[in-house]
Amino acid sequence: MPQNGPLAFYRSKLASGELKPDAAQELAAEKLESLYHALKGYEPATGPTGWVARFGFAKRHRRDEPEPPQGLYIYGEVGRGKSMLMDLFFQTAPVQKKVRLHFHEFMRDIHADFHKRRQSKAGGDDALADIARGVADRTWLLCLDELEIHDIADAMIVGRLFEALITAGTVIVTTSNRPPQDLYKDGLQREKFLPFIDLLCRKLDVLQLASTKDYRMGRVQGSKVYVTPLGPAADAEIEAIFQRLLDGQAPKPDTVTVHGRAIPVPQAGNGTARFSFGDLCDKPLGTHDYLQIATLYDVVVIENIPRLGPENRNQARRFVTLIDALYDHRTLMVCSAEAPPEDLYREGDGKFEFQRTVSRLMEMQSEDYIRLPHLT
Numbered sequence: 001m002p003q004n005g006p007l008a009f010y011r012s013k014l015a016s017g018e019l020k021p022d023a024a025q026e027l028a029a030e031k032l033e034s035l036y037h038a039l040k041g042y043e044p045a046t047g048p049t050g051w052v053a054r055f056g057f058a059k060r061h062r063r064d065e066p067e068p069p070q071g072l073y074i075y076g077e078v079g080r081g082k083s084m085l086m087d088l089f090f091q092t093a094p095v096q097k098k099v100r101l102h103f104h105e106f107m108r109d110i111h112a113d114f115h116k117r118r119q120s121k122a123g124g125d126d127a128l129a130d131i132a133r134g135v136a137d138r139t140w141l142l143c144l145d146e147l148e149i150h151d152i153a154d155a156m157i158v159g160r161l162f163e164a165l166i167t168a169g170t171v172i173v174t175t176s177n178r179p180p181q182d183l184y185k186d187g188l189q190r191e192k193f194l195p196f197i198d199l200l201c202r203k204l205d206v207l208q209l210a211s212t213k214d215y216r217m218g219r220v221q222g223s224k225v226y227v228t229p230l231g232p233a234a235d236a237e238i239e240a241i242f243q244r245l246l247d248g249q250a251p252k253p254d255t256v257t258v259h260g261r262a263i264p265v266p267q268a269g270n271g272t273a274r275f276s277f278g279d280l281c282d283k284p285l286g287t288h289d290y291l292q293i294a295t296l297y298d299v300v301v302i303e304n305i306p307r308l309g310p311e312n313r314n315q316a317r318r319f320v321t322l323i324d325a326l327y328d329h330r331t332l333m334v335c336s337a338e339a340p341p342e343d344l345y346r347e348g349d350g351k352f353e354f355q356r357t358v359s360r361l362m363e364m365q366s367e368d369y370i371r372l373p374h375l376t
Contacts, residue, residue: 128161277319330375
């Protein structure tokens with residue numbers, strides 16, 4: 001771990017040429033540096049007295065105790081370096097108990113724990129309070145990447161959860177593509193979600209990362225995003241692009257949950273998910289599954305797309321649905337395929353209907369498409 005804070009770490013990457021000068025990024029690094037210093041020696045006050053009735057938490061702060069450091073909410077368009085900066089901060093943060101997760105991973109674990117407790121009737125009348133207490137006890141600093149509210153299940157509990165954690169003294173740093181006011185926009189029962197937005201604005205320092213550079217574009221620029229034909233050379237090219245998209249993060253397996261079903265993601269990191277064609281199209285997945293994947297990941301890498309036709313009709317139909325979902329959400333796709341788009345479905349019934357998919361596959365390789373913001 002670097003001995004200095006995130007600003008020194010950031011500047012060392014500039015000096016080495018690993019990063020390019022960016023005024024907006026440097027401002028964010030300076031904000032994170034301030035929080036780094038505020039966290040030195042920080043430990044939430046604990047004790048058995050003064051429970052906050054609503055959440056079941058020990059009252060953390062006596063009048064003579066300082067308030068916890070203020071957390072940070074960094075937002076900006078896709079590819080501006082938000083995740084990279086938060087990772088620099090997390091690596092250097094001088095906190096004994098710290099956790100860094102993608103927001104959807106965090107909420108997936110919360111929902112799973114909540115469901116388990118309700119099934120077993122553990123946790124008394126308020127299972128969420130017990131869950132939040134457990135998170136706070138083991139997490140003094142919580143870094144959440146890509147905060148985005150997609151459904152009413154998250155919307156209805158995230159406000160209480162965050163308020164409980166902040167009350168307990170957990171410092172929260174999060175990134176998002178949206179300002180707080182645009183979270184869960186047009187969602188069902190959004191009026192019940194508005195107190196959470198107010199909480200974010202009151203308790204976290206809100207910073208826009210207004211960089212004009214799209215670093216996601218930079219990581220694929222000069223490379224094909226549609227690699228053909230299949231073979232060792234294509235495998236090596238896909239691996240090289242995937243590593244650039246990870247931007248130094250170590251990939252790990254992930255899970256996407258749709259209506260209670262778990263969809264395995266073999267490798268994921270830095271907003272990028274990597275699958276084989278079989279992972280996505282040999283299995284009985286449908287529109288909702290693909291939409292969730294397209295929503296959660298900025299980039300989807302798909303390897304080993306075969307030629308399609310009547311002989312693999314079901315896989316071809318799922319592939320069409322998958323491409324529609326990725327295209328509609330402006331998700332960047334990197335893939336290896338047996339043939340170019342126009343030659344992927346050569347003959348047989350279904351060839352005519354596949355022409356729209358050919359058109360989309362061609363467009364998704366263009367610089368104009370790659371520069372479009374991801375629609376979450």
